[in-house]
Amino acid sequence: MTAKKSSSPLARTTGIFFGVAFVCACFSDLAITTVDPWAEFSRLLAGILTPDFFSTDSLMLSLGYTLAFALLGVALSNIIGFGLALLFFSRTVRVFCAVIRSVHELFWALIFLQLFGLSPLTGILAITIPYAGIIAKVYAEILEEADPTPLQALPYGTARISAFVFVRLPDAFAHFRSYSMYRLECGLRSSAVLGFIGLPTLGFHLESAFKEGHYSEVSALLILFYFVIATMRFWMRRPLLPVYLIIAVIILPWGAEFSASNIVRFLTEDILPHPLRDPSASMVEWFHLIIIEQAVPGIIATLQLTMVALIATGLLTMIFFPLISPLLLGPKARGIGHVFLVITRSTPEYILAFVLLQLWGPSMLPAIVALALHNGAIIGHLVGRYTEQISLRPDTPAGANRYFFEISPRVYRPMLALLFYRWEVILRETAILGMLGIATLGFYVDSAFADLRFDRAMVLIAITAVLNICVDAISRKVRSYLRLQTSLEHR
Amino acid sequence: MRLLSSFIATVIALSVAGGIGSADQARAAGKFVFTAIPDQDESKLRKRFGKVANYLSKELGMKVEYVPVKSYAAAVTAFRNNQVQLAWFGGLSGVRARLLVKGSTAIAQGKKDPFFETYFIAHSSTGLSYSKNFPKGIAGKTFTFGSKGSTSGRLMPEYHIRQAFGKAPSQVFKRVGFSGNHSRTVSLVQSGAFQVGATNFKVWKRGLKDGSIDPKKVKVIWKTPGYPDYNWTIRGDVDQSFGNGFSKKVQKALLSMSDPDLLKSFPREAFISAKNDDYKPILDTAKLLKLID
Numbered sequence: 001m002t003a004k005k006s007s008s009p010l011a012r013t014t015g016i017f018f019g020v021a022f023v024c025a026c027f028s029d030l031a032i033t034t035v036d037p038w039a040e041f042s043r044l045l046a047g048i049l050t051p052d053f054f055s056t057d058s059l060m061l062s063l064g065y066t067l068a069f070a071l072l073g074v075a076l077s078n079i080i081g082f083g084l085a086l087l088f089f090s091r092t093v094r095v096f097c098a099v100i101r102s103v104h105e106l107f108w109a110l111i112f113l114q115l116f117g118l119s120p121l122t123g124i125l126a127i128t129i130p131y132a133g134i135i136a137k138v139y140a141e142i143l144e145e146a147d148p149t150p151l152q153a154l155p156y157g158t159a160r161i162s163a164f165v166f167v168r169l170p171d172a173f174a175h176f177r178s179y180s181m182y183r184l185e186c187g188l189r190s191s192a193v194l195g196f197i198g199l200p201t202l203g204f205h206l207e208s209a210f211k212e213g214h215y216s217e218v219s220a221l222l223i224l225f226y227f228v229i230a231t232m233r234f235w236m237r238r239p240l241l242p243v244y245l246i247i248a249v250i251i252l253p254w255g256a257e258f259s260a261s262n263i264v265r266f267l268t269e270d271i272l273p274h275p276l277r278d279p280s281a282s283m284v285e286w287f288h289l290i291i292i293e294q295a296v297p298g299i300i301a302t303l304q305l306t307m308v309a310l311i312a313t314g315l316l317t318m319i320f321f322p323l324i325s326p327l328l329l330g331p332k333a334r335g336i337g338h339v340f341l342v343i344t345r346s347t348p349e350y351i352l353a354f355v356l357l358q359l360w361g362p363s364m365l366p367a368i369v370a371l372a373l374h375n376g377a378i379i380g381h382l383v384g385r386y387t388e389q390i391s392l393r394p395d396t397p398a399g400a401n402r403y404f405f406e407i408s409p410r411v412y413r414p415m416l417a418l419l420f421y422r423w424e425v426i427l428r429e430t431a432i433l434g435m436l437g438i439a440t441l442g443f444y445v446d447s448a449f450a451d452l453r454f455d456r457a458m459v460l461i462a463i464t465a466v467l468n469i470c471v472d473a474i475s476r477k478v479r480s481y482l483r484l485q486t487s488l489e490h491r
Numbered sequence: 492m493r494l495l496s497s498f499i500a501t502v503i504a505l506s507v508a509g510g511i512g513s514a515d516q517a518r519a520a521g522k523f524v525f526t527a528i529p530d531q532d533e534s535k536l537r538k539r540f541g542k543v544a545n546y547l548s549k550e551l552g553m554k555v556e557y558v559p560v561k562s563y564a565a566a567v568t569a570f571r572n573n574q575v576q577l578a579w580f581g582g583l584s585g586v587r588a589r590l591l592v593k594g595s596t597a598i599a600q601g602k603k604d605p606f607f608e609t610y611f612i613a614h615s616s617t618g619l620s621y622s623k624n625f626p627k628g629i630a631g632k633t634f635t636f637g638s639k640g641s642t643s644g645r646l647m648p649e650y651h652i653r654q655a656f657g658k659a660p661s662q663v664f665k666r667v668g669f670s671g672n673h674s675r676t677v678s679l680v681q682s683g684a685f686q687v688g689a690t691n692f693k694v695w696k697r698g699l700k701d702g703s704i705d706p707k708k709v710k711v712i713w714k715t716p717g718y719p720d721y722n723w724t725i726r727g728d729v730d731q732s733f734g735n736g737f738s739k740k741v742q743k744a745l746l747s748m749s750d751p752d753l754l755k756s757f758p759r760e761a762f763i764s765a766k767n768d769d770y771k772p773i774l775d776t777a778k779l780l781k782l783i784d
Contacts, residue, residue: 033633033666033684040682057537113565117574118558198561207561208533211675217534262572274784281784361684362633362668437668450564450639451782452587 047215073127594727
């Protein structure tokens with residue numbers, strides 16, 4: 001008898017992705033180059049253990065701003081996203097949403113910084129616009145996947161609007177609500193990260209403190225941030241929402257005025273290719289510089305990082321989910337697991353990469369590990385929660401056998417679904433690691449803004465957006481080929 | 492009931508927040524605002540320049556405010572968009588700002604700023620030591636600049652590297668990084684994350700004095716020739732907005748700053764007058780390196 005060689009599409013796809021990631025890893029710079037990392041690392045540890053809440057200027061105010069930007073941004077994007085979700089049958093709307101969500105909020109902020117300066121509008125719009133695109137897509141999917149039976153029970157001739165308001169909406173509403181809570185958590189993270197480029201949120205102080213090695217201050221800022229996210233379910237009550245929104249509008253520092261002429265100048269001059277403004281410059285040279293010297297190496301590095309980080313995320317997820325799974329661990333150990341996962345997923349990947357960069361020196365390794373830790377903790381949490389629904393046979397094996405032969409095969413498909421869903425997110429996140437000096441497209445965008453060359457920045461951002469849309473499309477193809485479904489709660 | 496409680500809470504919130512809001516508005520009227528590039532010790536910027544704002548308020552007899560920014564580019568943008576009217580720039584950021592805002596002028600500089608220097612520093616494990624001539628031995632090492640928009644941390648070191656090797660830094664070194672600011676360049680080279688770096692000589696000297704630099708781990712291997720660097724630049728339209736002769740008044744206030752505590756925040760011994768032409772070498776170098784079109 002000859003051995004029959006058959007492999008499932010699932011195994012084949014896994015193999016292909018592993019292969020691609022392996023090739024990417026071979027060509028990536030993964031060296032550890034530091035000579036003396038321990039001195040700095042021991043200072044970091046000492047600082048983390050001795051948080052100092054009094055060294056930051058106006059700490060409470062920046063916490064207030066962080067909340068204000070997140071609340072207003074997420075509230076507005078919910079309204080706009082809901083409206084767009086209703087129009088999602090239109091191809092134009094779908095493409096529009098894909099485009100606005102393919103640009104990272106940091107890039108939106110850098111653009112709005114040119115238009116409105118350090119006005120609160122910059123922060124609110126930077127969150128609202130990409131989030132509206134994401135929310136529109138998710139809400140449209142929720143509406144589409146809702147149970148159709150109640151609709152069929154309606155009498156003939158029911159007005160479409162009544163059918164929508166009284167039948168479809170109530171069913172979907174619970175999903176909208178739980179998704180909005182998740183978005184608010186993301187919004188808080190985004191809002192904090194916007195501080196890295198100058199908005200007055202927690203990130204403003206966090207970045208400075210980190211850069212200068214004031215680790216006790218870093219520790220205090222992070223603890224405060226974790227606390228706000230961990231207690232969200234207690235303070236985020238629906239009746240209180242209008243109150244929060246009004247306070248948010250009023251505490252933001254609206255003082256800075258902006259002029260229409262700045263906006264007009266940015267849109268009609270600054271972003272025009274330089275050779276169009278200065279006839280002595282050569283268009284070919286301009287294009288060559290952006291495409292050959294920046295975009296191509298940027299795209300290669302971005303894809304390398306994304307593919308290796310994607311597989312690393314998958315591997316870490318398989319290690320992380322048992323930490324909170326009742327099928328594999330007792331309640332005490334799970335408690336610790338929960339705390340670990342909350343901290344890992346709430347820490348912006350920028351911070352993780354920053355710490356690892358200090359430890360290992362400048363290569364792609366810190367970025368890969370930071371992305372994998374952050375995303376692995378998010379998916380690990382969702383997969384761990386998923387195992388709560390699995391019921392085991394009475395004669396199920398115990399210990400390692402249960403993990404490898406019972407649980408792992410059963411969570412593998414949902415895990416892959418979530419992982420492919422996050423592929424696009426990982427790609428977006430490589431942008432912000434570019435600002436740390438890892439030569440992804442984000443690095444070149446950041447350089448263009450640093451040189452005040454907005455024409456180049458816009459071309460590079462557009463290229464980043466196209467790359468994002470492509471990956472999103474491939475991810476959707478792979479998921480439908482493998483018939484992977486993400487359930488509504490697990491997005 | 493729920494609606495009612497929500498309504499009451501809203502009213503309370505409005506009145507509380509209204510108090511904060513009105514204080515905010517009072518601030519917005521008729522103030523003169525300045526910023527400074529975040530070249531070192533960012534978290535102390537507010538403390539350092541808050542004092543300068545108080546001094547200027549007193550000298551000019553009006554409300555003067557300092558706005559912190561995160562990057563050199565943000566300082567230039569704020570100046571260009573008239574969100575600040577005065578700024579403490581580096582050589583390169585000052586040149587960029589004056590190109591973008593017609594009529595703006597450099598009015599003051601530190602006493603030693605016409606002869607600013609960049610130090611090339613190396614981790615002791617490289618075995619490199621101080622030399623009078625450009626240290627060609629740095630080729631093939633890992634190298635970090637400061638901020639992408641810095642004169643002493645980017646422009647001048649890149650110029651000398653290109654002069655010495657005839658190649659771009661990315662072709663000379665194994666790895667090139669941008670640390671973000673001068674104090675961080677020193678700490679990255681000291682930890683060995685990068686083998687060689689270029690930093691502002693004032694930041695180096697201060698680090699030696701306050702003990703944050705360990706001379707056993709990191710040392711100076713080369714000093715660039717002097718070049719003009721930091722400067723106070725003011726917008727050309729301030730005389731229109733704040734009254735005739737305002738620009739001169741600001742210049743006088745800056746030049747007569749004598750309190751050592753204030754000057755320490757820059758850190759400078761004293762300020763002397765400056766003019767746009769003083770920075771011509773910087774403009775030419777930036778054009779040569781294609782950092783300015």
